[in-house]
Amino acid sequence: MIELDAAQLSRVRFAVSPLWEVGLAALVLRRPDPGALFRRWAEQSRRRVDASALDRMIALTAGHDFVPDIFSAMPGSEQPDISEAPAHLRALPDELLDRDLARLDRAHQGRSRWIQSLMEDHARARGEIADVVAEFWHGAIAPHWEAFRRLARADIARHAINAADGGQGAMLDGIHPGVVWTGSALDILGACETSFGPTPAEDGVLLTPSAFAWPHVHVMSNAPFQPAIAYGVRGFGTLWETEGADAPSPAVERLVGSRRARVAAAIATPATTTELAHALGIAPATVSEHLRTLTDARLASALRDGRSVMYTLTDLGRRVLFAETF
Template sequence: MPYHLHFGEADPLRIRFAISPLWETHSAVRVLARPAKQGYHLPWMRRIAGAARGLDLAPLHLLMPHRGHSPDSLYPPPLGPAASFDEEIAAVRATDPALALVDFERALAETPGAAESAEGRRMLADPAGAVERLADLLRAAWEALIEPDWPRLRALLEADVAHHSRRLAEGGLERLLGELHPAFDWAAETATLRVAYPGEHVRPLGGQGLVLVPSVFTWPDVVSGFDPPWQPTVAYPARGIGGLWSEPGGRTPEALARLLGPVRADVLCALDEPMGTTALAHLLGRAPSSVSSHLSVLRDAGLLSSRRYGHQVLYERTPLGIAVSQPDAK
């Protein structure tokens, strides 16, 4: 049975997107526990293999059953549209131990023998201490696995939000929810969002609205099932994951590099999704000032357009820029 999220009269007015570094950390840790789900992330897996070996992620993996409940208190819905990891992990550390205990009991029950293991018994005997230890592990995982690539990841996630925000403006809520992911099915007659996911979960939104969280490491799944008191939330795979870990220089046509210069051509070809100067500079391994100069030239030449999104300016290819950078595209 799919998940059913029932919208009330006020809920469509309270839909928001959010980006969560804590959620990406949690999802990346889960990927490490599921070798069959590496998929697009194999280049990342190879690069962080040494750092991952230096982390004892077993306590986190114990609370990540293959199917079923994971502790919402460890990975709560994002606090705002772009909270920092420090803000999110501080909220985790402030979890009521009684609430954490219920979460741990539910998650451990999903895996035979987990509650009786030494670590499981330790969590259940001292939930407050377990929250602190697990928060420390999440911070270590963030610093080792995600933070070095966060500008690149954040750029892709922000581009996804910008794209779907435009779709919402163009076609309304029904179009947005119908296009976010194949697992979504919007039933207008009952104002219900059905999410194809193993398990059974029915939740009236109750005026809280819905948080939509694009994610890199959630791929290929859509994740929901947050229970009260948490705000209803759905995490879904962001657009553009297929090219996330590829090197831009390898995608630059040689003729284009001769025409524009290799660096400027790399800048143009790297913009598969809208991106800001800092993220693009991180992706290309170049100084932001140099990338900014090339972006200005490409924009003045009509190959790029720019628009402000939140605290930064996002650049994307114009139809002419697409034609130039992808001459074989139909």
């Protein structure tokens, strides 16, 4: 439970955390079966990531739900970049690094020689963890990152509308079925704790939409970091449905036009007209025209989600846009 007074409640904010996504993604790969929603991504990642880096990345998690605080949400902008991760790791207090590595060593029952070597040399630990993160990011997360960021922006906008309509409490109630606003505190049911103890939420709580948190809510509430909650972003299951979703073939571009093909490729992940215009740098009226054409041709469909209309490719649209042969 995270208690919030009125001032703390007013400081609740959203931000995407690339480094926490790395840890949560590795946690998914720890599972003997990642589940239907993650199976395709897991297969792709095991092919793309160097085996040694993959083993080390998984070693940096433990059990069913432990992601060390070294992967805590990075403070700063709403959309920090993974390039900030090395600086974040270099700035970690020695006592925090010691604590996390010691817990990992206990969880692995002293069988990970790599973890034990990191415990002996902090400089080496920071450098090697940064290298493993970079390799894992490149193969497992980077191919889906732009699509995820669009989902995250849409998710944050949706919650902002809920806050405007019903207040911060109503918004918090809609984050995840396991997050309940009691009127004075966030009651988090079945949370996967990544901390050692409670931290006063003096600066509010950081809410981080995640592609890999589902079905859990992950809570980081350990000093010196701002308490944070990672929850499954709405629509994350669409992120790895289609390989090469941002690159329609030249033949399709000649058939429908390059700009319309770009709009079609972008809605491989559901999006609104406004999101598409922002992501593609195209005027909203032009995006709307392309979407009408794609919908009339049954290559796209429109679904109302509250006040928003989300567009996505139909099965026919996916076959036309992404099939190599016909």
